Amino acid sequence: MKIGVAGAGAVGSFFGALLHQGGHDVTFLARGEQLEVLNQQGLVIQGESENIRIGGEFTGDPYELAQSDLILFCVKSNDTEQMAKQLHPILKEDALVITLQNGVDNEGKLQEIFGANRVLSAATYVQVSMKVPGQVYQRGRVKLVIGELIPRASRKAKKITEEIRSAGIDTQYSGNILERKWQKLLWNITFNPLSATIEAKLGEILDSAPLRKTAENICREALATVAATGITIDQEKAFSTIFSNAELARSHRTSMLQDRQRGKKMEVESMCGYVVRKARELGVPAPTLETIYYLLTFMNERNQ
Ligand SMILES: NC(=O)C1=CN([C@@H]2O[C@H](COP(=O)(O)OP(=O)(O)OC[C@H]3O[C@@H](n4cnc5c(N)ncnc54)[C@H](OP(=O)(O)O)[C@@H]3O)[C@@H](O)[C@H]2O)C=CC1
Ligand SMILES: CC(C)(CO)C(=O)C(=O)O
Known part of the structure; x- marks a missing residue:
C-alpha cells in the first residue's frame, strides 16, 4: 500500500517506520528542523529492545502524498483543519484518511473536509516523544484499534486493520471506535x-x-x-x-x-x-x- 504520513512527528514517524519495515511504501511529510535531519540522516526509532534506522521518502511538499492510498493523519489537533485543507484537493478520490490523534473531535472536522465515507479513526496506544529531531523515543505497549465512523465504511476499516496488522503492528478492529x-x-x-x-x-x-x-x-x-x-x-x-x-x-x-x-x-x-x-x-x-x-x-x- 502507498501510505502518506501527514505530520511526521513522534506518532507519525513511529507508525510510518513500522509500516515501512513491514513492506509498505511510506512517504513522510515533515517540516523545519525535523525535515532537515530526516533528509540528512534518515529516521531513528529508539525502542525498548532495539534501535532502528530507516531511510524512506521524506518531504516538505504535500503533493508528494498525492498518490497515497492511505493517509496516516498525525498532526496535533490544532493543525487538523490546515493540514486537511492542504491535502483534500490533491489526494486521489478513493484515498482513505485515518486519524491517529487523541480526542474525539478531529473525526468530524476531517469528515467535513474529506467526506464521511473516507475517514477512519484509530485509538492509538503508544508512548513516544522526539527528544531531538529525527529520533523517536518509544516506550510501553504498541497497539492500534481501528474503526469506521459510518456503518457503510466498515469493510474499508476491516481491510485497513488487516493491512496494518500484517505489517507486524498489534491492530484490532472495533465496531464502536468513538x-x-x-x-x-x-x-x-x-x-x-x-x-x-x-x-x-x-x-x-x-x-x-x-x-x-x-x-x-x-x-x-x-x-x-x-x-x-x-x-x-x-x-x-x-x-x-x-x-x-x-x-x-x-x-x-x-x-x-x-x-x-x-x-x-x-x-x-x-x-x-x-x-x-x-x-x-x-x-x-x-x-x-x-x-x-x-x-x-x-x-x-x-x-x-
Ligand atoms: N506522543 C504520544 O505519545 C501520543 C500522541 N498521541 C496523539 O497523536 C497526535 C500527534 O502527536 P505527536 O506525534 O506527539 O505530535 P508531534 O508534534 O510530535 O507531531 C506532529 C508533527 O506534525 C508536523 N506538522 C504539523 N503541520 C505540518 C505541516 N503543515 N507540514 C508538515 N508537518 C507538519 C509538526 O511539525 P511542528 O513540530 O513544526 O509543528 C510535528 O512534527 C496528537 O493528537 C497526540 O495527542 C496519541 C497517542 C500517543
Ligand atoms: C500518555 C499517552 C502516551 C497514552 O497513550 C498519550 O496519549 C499522550 O502522551 O498523549
Missing part, C-alpha cells in the same frame, strides 16, 4: 492537562497526594460528562483502569507536556475545551477541569 476514543480521551484528560500545567511526569502525579487527588477529581468530572452523553461506561472499572494503566507509563511526559516544554501550542481545545463545553451543555459540574482549561488557555495565548 466509544473507544472516548475511553482513551478519559485517560488523556485525567493526566495530560495536569501534567502540562505543573510540568510533571505521570509518576510524580501518582506519588503526590494532592496531585493524585486533582487527577482523580478531573477523572470523575470527565466520567460524569461521558455518562451524560449517553455512552455507557462502567465508571468504577474505567476509573481504576485509568489509574492502573498510568502506573505503566510513570516516566512518560504526556504529549501535552512535550508541547509545553517545546514552546508549542498545546492541544487544549480538543482535549479540555471539548469536554468542558460538553459538561456545560449537559449540566454536569466540572470545576477542576474548567480551572485547568483556563490556566492552559492562558499559557497557550501567552506563548503565541
Whole structure:
C-alpha cells in the first residue's frame, strides 16, 4: 500500500517506520528542523529492545502524498483543519484518511473536509516523544484499534486493520471506535492537562497526594460528562483502569507536556475545551477541569 504520513512527528514517524519495515511504501511529510535531519540522516526509532534506522521518502511538499492510498493523519489537533485543507484537493478520490490523534473531535472536522465515507479513526496506544529531531523515543505497549465512523465504511476499516496488522503492528478492529476514543480521551484528560500545567511526569502525579487527588477529581468530572452523553461506561472499572494503566507509563511526559516544554501550542481545545463545553451543555459540574482549561488557555495565548 502507498501510505502518506501527514505530520511526521513522534506518532507519525513511529507508525510510518513500522509500516515501512513491514513492506509498505511510506512517504513522510515533515517540516523545519525535523525535515532537515530526516533528509540528512534518515529516521531513528529508539525502542525498548532495539534501535532502528530507516531511510524512506521524506518531504516538505504535500503533493508528494498525492498518490497515497492511505493517509496516516498525525498532526496535533490544532493543525487538523490546515493540514486537511492542504491535502483534500490533491489526494486521489478513493484515498482513505485515518486519524491517529487523541480526542474525539478531529473525526468530524476531517469528515467535513474529506467526506464521511473516507475517514477512519484509530485509538492509538503508544508512548513516544522526539527528544531531538529525527529520533523517536518509544516506550510501553504498541497497539492500534481501528474503526469506521459510518456503518457503510466498515469493510474499508476491516481491510485497513488487516493491512496494518500484517505489517507486524498489534491492530484490532472495533465496531464502536468513538466509544473507544472516548475511553482513551478519559485517560488523556485525567493526566495530560495536569501534567502540562505543573510540568510533571505521570509518576510524580501518582506519588503526590494532592496531585493524585486533582487527577482523580478531573477523572470523575470527565466520567460524569461521558455518562451524560449517553455512552455507557462502567465508571468504577474505567476509573481504576485509568489509574492502573498510568502506573505503566510513570516516566512518560504526556504529549501535552512535550508541547509545553517545546514552546508549542498545546492541544487544549480538543482535549479540555471539548469536554468542558460538553459538561456545560449537559449540566454536569466540572470545576477542576474548567480551572485547568483556563490556566492552559492562558499559557497557550501567552506563548503565541
Ligand atoms: N506522543 C504520544 O505519545 C501520543 C500522541 N498521541 C496523539 O497523536 C497526535 C500527534 O502527536 P505527536 O506525534 O506527539 O505530535 P508531534 O508534534 O510530535 O507531531 C506532529 C508533527 O506534525 C508536523 N506538522 C504539523 N503541520 C505540518 C505541516 N503543515 N507540514 C508538515 N508537518 C507538519 C509538526 O511539525 P511542528 O513540530 O513544526 O509543528 C510535528 O512534527 C496528537 O493528537 C497526540 O495527542 C496519541 C497517542 C500517543
Ligand atoms: C500518555 C499517552 C502516551 C497514552 O497513550 C498519550 O496519549 C499522550 O502522551 O498523549
